[in-house]
């Protein structure tokens with residue numbers, strides 16, 4: 001045991017001396033590994049950062065928020081049918097559904113179009129009508145002023161709660177509350193501005209105007225276009241599946257659907273989006289890692305090449321070592337450790353390079369958070385580089401260990 | 413003294429042939445040789461007669477094609493590569509005509525190198541190496557690199573390296589071949605001294621006055637021992 005450690009120590013020292021004797025060449029040799037590992041770490045760090053960022057935004061949005069909206073079977077759609085979820089459906093669910101904390105209805109303001117005007121500025125936005133519960137379901141809070149109140153809805157007030165982007169695009173004063181904006185000829189008084197949420201998948205999440213549901217409903221006019229989205233949050237300990245089963249029953253009954261009729265509605269949840277996104281990042285990471293491991297292979301071949309050159313170059317030196325009593329095991333270990341050190345050095349440099357690149361990229365990406373290099377990626381890189389060092393160092397090391405002392409000494 | 417139990421080296425029907433394109437080349441042809449403890453032997457002969465080939469076999473750097481080599485009553489042919497490495501490390505000290513020092517290592521590091529291949533603490537290694545350098549009179553050059561030394565000094569380093577493991581047998585393949593006559597005499601004085609200290613010494617040489625330092629002169633011609641002369645005590649040191 002002691003002897004093994006001693007040999008290991010002395011062989012490492014000899015290997016280190018050989019590496020530092022050709023500093024520049026050693027550095028260049030590891031370049032393949034540096035680039036390979038650097039690329040892996042960069043890709044993984046960016047993907048991890050991106051997905052952590054998006055996951056946290058989805059969490060903000062409320063991963064347990066569920067939206068119920070109309071769904072029309074494609075066959076029926078071709079026949080010109082279009083199903084609706086009505087305000088009455090909403091009222092029914094609100095009174096009957098169990099295990100739901102907050103529930104709100106939203107309606108698009110068809111009649112108002114999508115352009116909004118303030119002073120000389122005009123911009124495009126989405127205008128939705130909803131009630132005061134919206135705040136609790138969607139978790140949207142005022143930065144300035146207040147959100148819609150129940151009385152706004154009851155009295156069909158022409159008031160608007162606006163996203164921060166709207167205020168900015170319309171060049172409104174620092175505190176826009178009390179200002180009037182024009183929605184297709186109708187004037188609305190701004191009562192509040194929401195906290196900024198930033199962008200998700202490149203979408204500006206702060207470009208919207210919220211007005212009382214009753215106001216939008218009356219402006220939309222005809223009951224025929226009365227189609228709404230219903231949003232709710234399940235109670236934290238409740239089963240979403242059970243809630244959905246109950247809501248389906250209530251709605252199918254109300255819509256008088258027969259047993260084999262398809263639903264007129266469907267449920268969406270952010271949980272689903274999150275899962276889809278996770279599977280996308282996983283496959284991107286896998287593909288990128290696969291591509292990148294080819295560069296690690298190339299790096300390994302680079303190390304093998306330089307080690308073979310090194311063995312040939314140092315044939316005489318190996319001959320002297322053997323003449324002085326170096327065992328084949330010692331020579332083998334020395335060259336193997338040399339390959340391993342080169343490879344691991346490349347791994348460490350690659351790690352630093354990758355971290356640096358990922359930090360740079362994350363600085364340029366808007367709204368992204370700190371760089372995350374997961375432990376498994378570090379472990380994998382070191383595992384890979386160790387394996388490369390051993391696998392590609394073995395052939396040159398065996399070649400060196402097997403040299404016949406006389407032949408090696410005679411080499412010029 | 414003539415008792416065969418004191419033979420440290422025994423060669424029995426040693427041949428060495430090098431495979432060549434058309435016909436194998438016989439560099440050593442049925443060489444039989446016994447060398448006693450504390451013998452002082454010169455091997456001479458024309459160029460190409462097989463002197464180096466023989467020395468390489470004696471130093472376990474090469475294997476004979478046929479015949480038996482008994483070193484310290486042990487058949488070398490039965491040894492593994494690792495055991496041979498141990499013999500090269502402890503049993504024999506080999507000195508080359510072209511020194512074979514590591515160019516990037518200091519004098520001290522060169523002399524310590526054989527000890528690296530043993531389990532020996534660094535401090536003890538350094539102590540032994542300094543002792544060996546002292547014996548060859550090079551204590552003032554421990555930190556020099558080989559290319560900062562004269563030929564004679566380099567050979568002294570090589571001799572110190574061969575001595576550092578305290579081997580019973582010292583082999584020198586033309587150790588003075590690259591040196592001028594004055595330096596050669598100094599080196600030979602060193603070998604005489606080592607002989608007096610009890611080492612068994614075998615030297616290859618072309619020069620008669622070098623051979624005359626030895627007690628026994630073996631002449632090799634075309635891979636065959638042509639003559640093997642043991643000198644009388646009185647003739648020893650007239651050179």
Ligand SMILES: Nc1ncnc2c1ncn2[C@@H]1O[C@H](COP(=O)(O)OP(=O)(O)OP(=O)(O)O)[C@@H](O)[C@H]1O
Pocket residue numbers: 430437439457458459460461462463464465466
């Ligand atoms: N590896 C080899 N392959 C083929 N032939 C060899 C090899 N080594 C030596 N020989 C041949 O064996 C013969 C003996 O060589 P060796 O080196 O032993 O001669 P030597 O007596 O030491 O000569 P010198 O005095 O010139 O050093 C020479 O003819 C040489 O050509």
Ligand SMILES: [Mg+2]
Pocket residue numbers: 463464465585
């Ligand atoms: Mg020779």
